[in-house]
Amino acid sequence: MDVFEALKTRRAVKKFDPSHKMSTDEIKTLLEHVILSPTSYNQQNWRFIFTTEQEIKNKISIAAKDQPQPKDGSLVIVLCADLDAWNKDPTRYWMHHPPERRELVKKSLEVKYSNNPQNIRDEAIRSCSIAAQSIMLAAKHMNLDSCPMIGFDYEKLAEIIKLPENHIIALMVVIGKRIGEPMSRGGQLPLDEVAFENSF
Amino acid sequence: MDVFEALKTRRAVKKFDPSHKMSTDEIKTLLEHVILSPTSYNQQNWRFIFTTEQEIKNKISIAAKDQPQPKDGSLVIVLCADLDAWNKDPTRYWMHHPPERRELVKKSLEVKYSNNPQNIRDEAIRSCSIAAQSIMLAAKHMNLDSCPMIGFDYEKLAEIIKLPENHIIALMVVIGKRIGEPMSRGGQLPLDEVAFENSF
Numbered sequence: 001m002d003v004f005e006a007l008k009t010r011r012a013v014k015k016f017d018p019s020h021k022m023s024t025d026e027i028k029t030l031l032e033h034v035i036l037s038p039t040s041y042n043q044q045n046w047r048f049i050f051t052t053e054q055e056i057k058n059k060i061s062i063a064a065k066d067q068p069q070p071k072d073g074s075l076v077i078v079l080c081a082d083l084d085a086w087n088k089d090p091t092r093y094w095m096h097h098p099p100e101r102r103e104l105v106k107k108s109l110e111v112k113y114s115n116n117p118q119n120i121r122d123e124a125i126r127s128c129s130i131a132a133q134s135i136m137l138a139a140k141h142m143n144l145d146s147c148p149m150i151g152f153d154y155e156k157l158a159e160i161i162k163l164p165e166n167h168i169i170a171l172m173v174v175i176g177k178r179i180g181e182p183m184s185r186g187g188q189l190p191l192d193e194v195a196f197e198n199s200f
Numbered sequence: 201m202d203v204f205e206a207l208k209t210r211r212a213v214k215k216f217d218p219s220h221k222m223s224t225d226e227i228k229t230l231l232e233h234v235i236l237s238p239t240s241y242n243q244q245n246w247r248f249i250f251t252t253e254q255e256i257k258n259k260i261s262i263a264a265k266d267q268p269q270p271k272d273g274s275l276v277i278v279l280c281a282d283l284d285a286w287n288k289d290p291t292r293y294w295m296h297h298p299p300e301r302r303e304l305v306k307k308s309l310e311v312k313y314s315n316n317p318q319n320i321r322d323e324a325i326r327s328c329s330i331a332a333q334s335i336m337l338a339a340k341h342m343n344l345d346s347c348p349m350i351g352f353d354y355e356k357l358a359e360i361i362k363l364p365e366n367h368i369i370a371l372m373v374v375i376g377k378r379i380g381e382p383m384s385r386g387g388q389l390p391l392d393e394v395a396f397e398n399s400f
Contacts, residue, residue, distance in 0.1 A: 001233035003341035005390050007334055029393050033207045035388050037333060042386035048395040056398055083213075095387035105386075122325050126371065129329035133209055133237060137337060141203035148238050150326075161246050162399040171326065186242035186305075188235050195231050195248040195399045198256055199362040 006140040011185070013145040016072040016176030022052060022144075027075060030138050030175075037134045039127040040112075041105050042093045045085035046127050046170075049078040049161045056160065063156035064172075069147045073176035078157065079132055081124030083166045086113040122169070128170030135173045145178040206340040211385070214377030215344040216272040222252060222344075227275060230338050230375075239303050239327040239332045240312075242293045245285035246327050246370075249278040256360065263356035264372075267321045269347045273376035278357065279332055281324030283366045286313040321368070328370030335373045345378040 001009075024130045027050060039045060051057060052075055060078075061071035082088070086109040091102035114121050136146040149172045157169060201209075227250060239245060250346035251257060252275055260278075261271035270276045277339040282288070312319050349372045357369060366399040 003337045006203050007236050007338065007354055009237070010236070011236055022242075028391070031391055032202055035391065035394060038210075038212055038336070040348075040350055044389050044393060044394060047400070049399060050398075051339055051398045053398060063355055075222050092389070093386050094345070096384050097386060112266075123319075123324040125322050129326045129335040130348075132331040133333035136201045136238070137334075138207065148240075148330075160399070164400050167400075170272045170322075177343060184296050186293050186297060189244050189292070191228070191231055191235065194235060194244060194246060195250060197249075197362070198251045198253060199249060200247070200364050200367075 001141045003137070006137040010140050011145065011182040012147045013176070013178040013182050014069060016074070016145070016174070017179050018071060018072040020074045020177035022074040022175070024096045026142065027052070028044070030135065032191060033076050033138050034131050034134045037131045039110055039130075040123055041089065041090075043085050043109065043123070043127075044093060045124055046082075046131050046169065047079045047080040047082055048184060052077050052122065060152075060157065060172075063160060064149060064152040067149070067151065067176040069176075073174035075143070075175040076137060076158065076172065077175070078161050078172045079128040079170045080161070080163060080167050081128055081170055081194070083120050083168060086120065086123075094167060124168055125170050131173055132173050136177070139175045144175050145182075147174045148172070149174065168195050201341045203337070204224040210336050210340050211345065212347045213376070213378040213382050214269060214347060215379045216269060216274070216374070217379050218272040220274045220377035221242075222274040222375070226342065227252070230335070230342065233338050234331050234334045235256070236332045239330075240323055241290075241309055242288065243285050243309065243327070244324070245281045245283075245324055246331050247280040247282055247367065249280060249396060251276050259360050260352075260357065263360060264349060264352040267349070267351065269349065269374040270372070273347070273374035274344070275375040276322040276372065277335060277375070278361050278372045279328040279370045280361070280363060281328055281370055283320050283324060283368060286320065286323075300328075324368055325370050328379075332371055332373050335375070339375045344375050347374045348372070349374065395400050
């Protein structure tokens, strides 16, 4: 599916066919494309927890305040970030480049994130959110639908996925085969209320 | 261009053809697709400042520590967010839905963001970052390339775009016609280092 069509037809779908399954190959193909999304300095600070297991999906639905998307969707992806990624052997993020560039990136990461928890957190949310849109559009391409979710009990979800220390959950995306038509769009603000030429 | 191809061929391009121009119609088409990206509760907290004016692009390049992408790119989009969007007549975000739903959304927004600056900031970064990936993939679809940027002097850029109070800049994306091939990818971590089944 072309990008414009995917952008136009992507909707936050609430009703998924609980009998639909995704294959391991489909999930791998999806994720292999998603990790080509950009991260600052290619730090790849995202960590994707994915599950198709009914028991776990049920638990996630409970953590998501009984919303049905996780339990009925085919695949749940919890997008997390490792807040220490910038400092974990960062020269490997530029493994295909010469040592000078790799050292330069390491130094730049130190300057940006060392002793700056807000920059680290912003970067976690940024990387995961960019990847989330890749997931949602890739789902459309695979003739599936998706639902991005932030409405969940954070501590409960963290426990289910065994979130390690110094990691955060940025958001969750459910993928599946939709049942029926999604509800109509809430309504976009006119372009001239959100886009401004040259300055505010 | 199909979504998978766009994900695979999208790169952070550093060298743009300074003579390439985008038309007003092309920019409008791009933005009209981008604002179909999801935001939590459809709050549309993003604000896009876009410019094609050489003088402003030059200033933005200076603010971006003399990186050439803004001045040489055809279109610069600074993705900002209004931190008060959740509280600005929010029933209009569901204008096409019945009053009960609109009131429910208003209440939900209050619960989530009232007196919670971290939630508000996270949501600002999240909405803008999701939209940024829409921009980058839409650019590929339009036979253009892009470069996401966070390396800039925040205060200088805020001054150039006249950033209002209670707004933040989340990131910037430059779009243009690339010159030559982009440098090779830094190197993706193996999938099994960033994606985990069921739990960490």
